[in-house]
Amino acid sequence: MAKKRVSEGVRKFYYVKEDVAWASGGAVARFLNGGHVSIVKQKIMDATQVLIVSLIPMGGDNVFLFYSWKDDILSVINGAAEFFNMFFLEVRSWSQNEDIEYERGAWLMLYGVPLHAWNIQFLNLCSSLFGRLIKVDLCTTKFKRLDFACILLIITTSKLLMCVLKMMSHMLLQVTPIQIMNP
Numbered sequence: 386m387a388k389k390r391v392s393e394g395v396r397k398f399y400y401v402k403e404d405v406a407w408a409s410g411g412a413v414a415r416f417l418n419g420g421h422v423s424i425v426k427q428k429i430m431d432a433t434q435v436l437i438v439s440l441i442p443m444g445g446d447n448v449f450l451f452y453s454w455k456d457d458i459l460s461v462i463n464g465a466a467e468f469f470n471m472f473f474l475e476v477r478s479w480s481q482n483e484d485i486e487y488e489r490g491a492w493l494m495l496y497g498v499p500l501h502a503w504n505i506q507f508l509n510l511c512s513s514l515f516g517r518l519i520k521v522d523l524c525t526t527k528f529k530r531l532d533f534a535c536i537l538l539i540i541t542t543s544k545l546l547m548c549v550l551k552m553m554s555h556m557l558l559q560v561t562p563i564q565i566m567n568p
Contacts, residue, residue, distance in 0.1 A: 405481055411451040412458045413443070413485060414473040422448060425472045432468065437461065445488020445539045450476065488539050491516070495534040503528070508536050516540035 416425070422440050425448075429438060438461065441449040452458040462469050462476050469476065495511055505521065512518035515538055522535035 400481070408479050409481070410458065411449050411479050412462065412476050413479050413483070414448050414450050414476040416446040416448060417470075417472055417474045420446070420472050428472070443485065443487065445490070445541075446474075447485060447488065449479070488516075488541050490519070491538050491540045492522075493536050493538055495536065496532070498534045500531065503531070503534065508534060512536055512538050 422442050426440055437452065438458070439451040439453065441451065443449050450458055450462070452461050459476070459478060462473075493512065493515060495508070498507065498511075503525075508521055508525075509518050517539045518536055519539055520537035522537075524530045525534045525536070
């Protein structure tokens with residue numbers, strides 16, 4: 386009987402029970418209004434005088450919550466729901482079968498932005514083509530440079546999109562991709 390060969394591109398991975406047990410003790414949360422790990426950690430410390438919950442960034446607005454004492458993380462969160470609802474949109478138990486969409490921040494430089502469209506509404510429109518706008522560069526908001534606008538987005542793809550934005554009329558925006566590069 387011939388042996389089956391595993392394709393060279395395919396690798397098998399077996400979970401370690403201890404790792405699954407550790408991750409199962411935590412929860413996945415999504416920040417409310419683009420929260421930031423260090424700011425939320427500090428607010429928890431200010432309110433409790435001790436960091437009762439570990440916050441581990443998972444990319445974008447996702448964070449892994451872990452409670453190092455014996456209590457279940459969700460019972461801790463639910464016990465102080467009013468407090469934690471100020472920071473998190475949703476909190477759910479981690480599951481081995483859950484597909485978490487990993488997000489990352491990416492700066493997008495917009496060239497050719499018409500002067501009469503140099504506002505947050507236009508930048509929001511441009512950002513919605515690629516991800517979710519979370520920050521506009523200070524030079525962009527203060528009109529320090531008008532050759533490009535720089536915005537920070539949350540994106541779910543690892544592709545870097547380079548494109549040309551062209552204002553066709555006061556209502557029409559044409560987006561022309563130049564190239565797609567994989568980092």
